Amino acid sequence: MIMRLMQLKGRLFFYLIFILFFSTAVSYLHAQHRVVVNFIGIEFVEIQPGKMIVGKYQPTVSRGWGYDPKRKSEFPQILPETDFERAEQLASAASRPGFMVTIDKLFYIGKFEVTQSQWEKVMGVNPSTFNQELLNVDTRNFPVESVSWKAVQEFIKKLNQLDTVNSYRLPSEFEWEYAARAGATDDIAWNEINKVAVIAKSTPSAVGSKVPNAWGLYDMLGNVWEWVEDFYNEQLFADPVPPQKGSQHVLKGAPFYGDVKNATYMTHAGGPGSKYDVGFRLVMFKKNSK
Amino acid sequence: MKRISCWLILCTSVLALNVKAQNREGETGFKSIFNEKNLKGWHLSRTSHQGTTPKVEIEDGAIVMGDQPFGQGGVLLTNKSYSSFELKIEVKLDSFCNSGIFIRSNEGGAAYQIELSKPGNTGALYGERISPSKVMYAKELDKVWKENDWNEFHIKMVGDTPHVTLWVNGVLMWELQQPKNDFIAGATEGMIGLQCHWTAVYSSSASQGMPLDSWRPNAKVRFRNIRIKQLD
Numbered sequence: 001m002i003m004r005l006m007q008l009k010g011r012l013f014f015y016l017i018f019i020l021f022f023s024t025a026v027s028y029l030h031a032q033h034r035v036v037v038n039f040i041g042i043e044f045v046e047i048q049p050g051k052m053i054v055g056k057y058q059p060t061v062s063r064g065w066g067y068d069p070k071r072k073s074e075f076p077q078i079l080p081e082t083d084f085e086r087a088e089q090l091a092s093a094a095s096r097p098g099f100m101v102t103i104d105k106l107f108y109i110g111k112f113e114v115t116q117s118q119w120e121k122v123m124g125v126n127p128s129t130f131n132q133e134l135l136n137v138d139t140r141n142f143p144v145e146s147v148s149w150k151a152v153q154e155f156i157k158k159l160n161q162l163d164t165v166n167s168y169r170l171p172s173e174f175e176w177e178y179a180a181r182a183g184a185t186d187d188i189a190w191n192e193i194n195k196v197a198v199i200a201k202s203t204p205s206a207v208g209s210k211v212p213n214a215w216g217l218y219d220m221l222g223n224v225w226e227w228v229e230d231f232y233n234e235q236l237f238a239d240p241v242p243p244q245k246g247s248q249h250v251l252k253g254a255p256f257y258g259d260v261k262n263a264t265y266m267t268h269a270g271g272p273g274s275k276y277d278v279g280f281r282l283v284m285f286k287k288n289s290k
Numbered sequence: 291m292k293r294i295s296c297w298l299i300l301c302t303s304v305l306a307l308n309v310k311a312q313n314r315e316g317e318t319g320f321k322s323i324f325n326e327k328n329l330k331g332w333h334l335s336r337t338s339h340q341g342t343t344p345k346v347e348i349e350d351g352a353i354v355m356g357d358q359p360f361g362q363g364g365v366l367l368t369n370k371s372y373s374s375f376e377l378k379i380e381v382k383l384d385s386f387c388n389s390g391i392f393i394r395s396n397e398g399g400a401a402y403q404i405e406l407s408k409p410g411n412t413g414a415l416y417g418e419r420i421s422p423s424k425v426m427y428a429k430e431l432d433k434v435w436k437e438n439d440w441n442e443f444h445i446k447m448v449g450d451t452p453h454v455t456l457w458v459n460g461v462l463m464w465e466l467q468q469p470k471n472d473f474i475a476g477a478t479e480g481m482i483g484l485q486c487h488w489t490a491v492y493s494s495s496a497s498q499g500m501p502l503d504s505w506r507p508n509a510k511v512r513f514r515n516i517r518i519k520q521l522d
Binding site for chain 2 (some may be wrong): 039043046054056058059060061062063064078079083084086087090091093094119130137186187188189190200202203225232234236248249251255257258259260261262264266267269271272273276277
């Protein structure tokens with residue numbers, strides 16, 4: 001009987017240890033993606049400092065179906081082998097190693113793109129093209145769009161006046177890409193893009209309609225292009241130090257009608273966009289700490 | 291005598307240019323939208339998935355487009371938007387070079403597209419990032435096509451619900467009335483765009499990219515004598 005009780009105690013002890021370990025792991029995971037909510041209900045995810053490589057270019061050379069002589073093609077001609085050899089040389093010459101970027105401060109980034117209702121709460125109007133009147137559905141939770149970079153600055157200025165605790169700005173391009181990558185060191189695979197991004201559609205969707213990335217952020221890719229703070233350098237990728245001036249600002253993330261080709265962390269696009277395809281998300285800091 | 295000769299040459303040249311302009315104007319009321327010297331009135335899309343940094347040069351009065359860096363294409367857009375119009379444009383296309391003439395394009399290159407691809411369905415009406423209700427094919431193209439030479443495309447785009455007509459080298463290829471407006475947010479105007487197709491993704495971790503026959507190494511597409519007649 002005593003032996004039996006001791007066995008039971010041992011088993012209970014094992015269960016207790018297991019539960020403690022499990023709950024600690026859950027709280028740790030939760031702490032990694034801590035979410036805070038501001039005074040008008042905008043959710044932000046805490047992003048820990050770290051490093052990433054930006055602008056690494058390893059262009060592919062695809063033989064594709066055109067090379068397979070067994071497959072019936074609408075195009076009977078096949079590209080000569082010498083072209084593939086030349087392409088491999090050109091791809092190799094064009095490849096770039098990229099450069100290391102360090103994010104040295106913790107920051108909070110919008111869990112979602114700023115919505116039409118959030119914009120309206122601050123600015124009193126909804127400038128979006130894809131509004132309830134056009135789509136005949138409730139679009140309050142759709143990303144706000146048709147907002148220029150300057151209009152976004154007005155929104156941020158007003159939000160900063162209204163909030164006494166936190167301050168806001170657009171993310172830098174590197175902050176945005178770091179948050180979008182969520183630890184990914186290489187580019188995102190096409191089958192993953194389709195899981196996380198609203199692309200190949202004729203309208204935007206409500207924010208958060210796809211699965212989040214590894215750090216709990218939604219719609220980093222697809223839905224609407226997102227303004228960032230930096231000027232555009234008219235190049236394929238960002239420079240290690242962003243330009244101090246320019247005529248346009250950088251857009252990241254790709255739009256609802258985008259393609260797997262550009263709905264990646266790496267795409268470095270520029271304004272003005274097509275008006276209805278451009279929105280943004282915010283970063284937040286404690287007042288006087290940015 | 292030398293000075294008189296110079297004046298004569300100058301006057302004759304100016305007169306010839308005027309006659310050329312009058313002929314185009316007089317012919318159908320078309321206006322040139324490419325000055326044959328630079329890209330004034332045009333800009334590159336900064337948001338096209340084709341790429342944002344293609345190589346665009348002016349050679350012998352023609353716009354010449356190619357990929358840059360390797361595998362990245364792009365779309366050259368007019369600064370101005372057009373609603374109903376007739377567009378005439380001459381095209382010279384290398385083989386295995388997937389290009390297109392975009393009509394009513396947005397900044398991101400979402401548009402109706404007249405396909406330019408040899409081998410391929412040159413003269414087809416496709417959509418680029420939008421889905422046309424109906425697509426069309428230029429089934430009689432081979433009868434008029436001049437291989438490795440300049441070919442003139444004449445595109446007529448009319449109405450909020452698009453009515454599109456294509457002639458190649460003066461011969462009617464097809465005429466199409468769409469049942470609805472297929473453009474994003476019901477747009478009824480947009481830019482003219484010239485496409486250079488991408489082949490490479492940034493990394494093989496994304497995918498293998500487009501087959502190389504979408505843009506053969508060092509392939510070029512050329513456009514010249516681009517003129518438009520607005521119909522509204």
